[in-house]
Amino acid sequence: MVKKTQGVEPLAIGIDIGGTNTKFGIVDEVGNILFSNDMSTRVHKDVNSFIDELYNNLHPFIEQAGGIGRIKGIGVGAPNGNYYTGTIEYAPNLPWKGIIPLGKLIEDKFKIPAIITNDANAAALGEMMYGAAQGMKDFIMITLGTGVGSGIVANGHLIYGHDGFAGELGHTIIIPDGRLHEGTGKKGSLESYASATGVRLTALEFLEKSPKPSLLRALPQDSIDSKAVHDAAMEGDELAKEIFEYTGKILGIALANFVMFSSPEAIILFGGLTKAGDMILKPTRESMENTLIQVFQNKVRILVSHLKSADAAILGASALVW
Amino acid sequence: MVKKTQGVEPLAIGIDIGGTNTKFGIVDEVGNILFSNDMSTRVHKDVNSFIDELYNNLHPFIEQAGGIGRIKGIGVGAPNGNYYTGTIEYAPNLPWKGIIPLGKLIEDKFKIPAIITNDANAAALGEMMYGAAQGMKDFIMITLGTGVGSGIVANGHLIYGHDGFAGELGHTIIIPDGRLHEGTGKKGSLESYASATGVRLTALEFLEKSPKPSLLRALPQDSIDSKAVHDAAMEGDELAKEIFEYTGKILGIALANFVMFSSPEAIILFGGLTKAGDMILKPTRESMENTLIQVFQNKVRILVSHLKSADAAILGASALVW
Known part of the structure; x- marks a missing residue:
């Protein structure tokens, strides 16, 4: 209707x-x-x-x-x-x-x-017209969903690049020779870690390598996804929290690299992974600040979109x- | 006069x-x-x-x-x-x-x-007004000197960012927990590898770790700099060539990341390291193309500035x- x-x-x-x-x-x-x-x-x-x-x-x-x-x-x-x-x-x-x-x-x-x-x-x-980026001329939007997407605004305009494809930050390489991305065949991209898919893969890796007990061990492998990790972490599961810390650390390095590119006023995060709140945002912020050279430190806000998905x-x- | x-x-x-x-x-x-x-x-x-x-x-x-x-x-x-x-x-x-x-x-x-x-x-x-970027609206300038500097042009304008400090690509992290940068205290930045300083450090590392003979071994350690590596490579020295290949590989990953950010028409390289010509440009191009996702491949020109330094x-x- x-x-x-x-x-x-x-x-x-x-x-x-x-x-x-x-x-x-x-x-x-x-x-x-x-x-x-x-x-x-x-x-x-x-x-x-x-x-x-x-x-x-x-x-x-x-x-x-x-x-x-x-x-x-x-x-x-x-x-x-x-x-x-x-x-x-x-x-x-x-x-x-x-x-x-x-x-x-x-x-x-x-x-x-x-x-x-x-x-x-x-x-x-959408964020610039109706959301967290109203009034901003320089910001970066990062969507953390099944994949990692990005939109970059500089001088008040979206950056499209010479061919219209600018802003594929999910595919930038953060860990050379790191985890394989099934879709692209590339290794170590941001998306292979800081997406819902990436969190699931990190969980499977951590469960295999770590001797720690975890609520996740009770689940069939197919049910281990970013939501299951989130639920376990909310119940205080240490391994689940480590999964978000690891994800945040990698995301923070990536965000620092993006800041040193276009020096935005804020980075707006959006999508499923942001529901983990400070469990992922705190390590992300720490890692970003640790990676930034001094001239950029303590300047860039990391905001979570408040628009309904x-x-x-x-x-x-x-x-x-x- | x-x-x-x-x-x-x-x-x-x-x-x-x-x-x-x-x-x-x-x-x-x-x-x-x-x-x-x-x-x-x-x-x-x-x-x-x-x-x-x-x-x-x-x-x-x-x-x-x-x-x-x-x-x-x-x-x-x-x-x-x-x-x-x-x-x-x-x-x-x-x-x-x-x-x-x-x-x-x-x-x-x-x-x-x-x-x-x-x-x-x-x-x-300078490149946009008088050099290799005349007529371009989207390009990235990378200076490979003592350090690595960068200037980013998108939609025909320099990107300054919200605070005027955009374009510090030399400090983006390419190898997390990699080589220490003495000036910033950060580890694994592009500048710590793809600058004259970085080439010298790579040379010292390679000379220590590799058993290969090299013309560079005849030099006192203080004389091993990017020029010495260049001279040795020009005489066919295998280890010196490997130093440029390694440098080019890391530079290429970085350039691919920058391309996936702002999708420039070209990347203009400038500075001492470009004198090594194809010894560094070939591995740089290969590494960049291998790192790019398909939509960006075989589109971006890597040009060397033809302005006098x-x-x-x-x-x-x-x-x-x-």
């Missing part, structure tokens, strides 16, 4: 494509989400079947909101989404390989303009339209 | 402060260097004595050029130089510790406006004035 709106102000559709799920919604110009929902990304091995389901999900609500004529455009945040070309290119965490002309496919189906960007760039726009992604994507 | 100029077009002074030497010159608006010279930075433990010598060196040539009234301003590139505040703050490679109000000291002495920036930012401006620094610093 679309919430009632007054008059005929233009609306925008915001779509956030993640490796697991896709969130979508209809948003007005001041950031009210009139309707939102989600669907599985993963089940659609073919991008056309994905777009068909997306259309079928959205169509009744577009009609209810006054028809497609009232929708100014569609903003899409997607892994490896390219602002300049409207394509998704070689996204390791999506089921569609190669170069996908997502913008064109959406425009052909919905018959209105579509604008694509990196999912984390969209999140950064689904809202932030949809708002950020819709912000591309305005 | 100041070269003859026509008319009374305004001139600028460009000053490049390095850890060892300071270069300075008088430049016209189209990039002709009318006069240039250099002096030692290192001998001046007190910044005031440094500025006195700088003034005494420049003064006769300012008079010859038509007096201070003809000089529009002074641009200064210096390690940890801050564009916003005109200060040098905690520069590990300079003899002056803490926060130095360099801009104010220069203005008080010369009685004309002074603009300060990071030495590598100045070099980036002294000219580039002075031109870049003077470009701050225009």
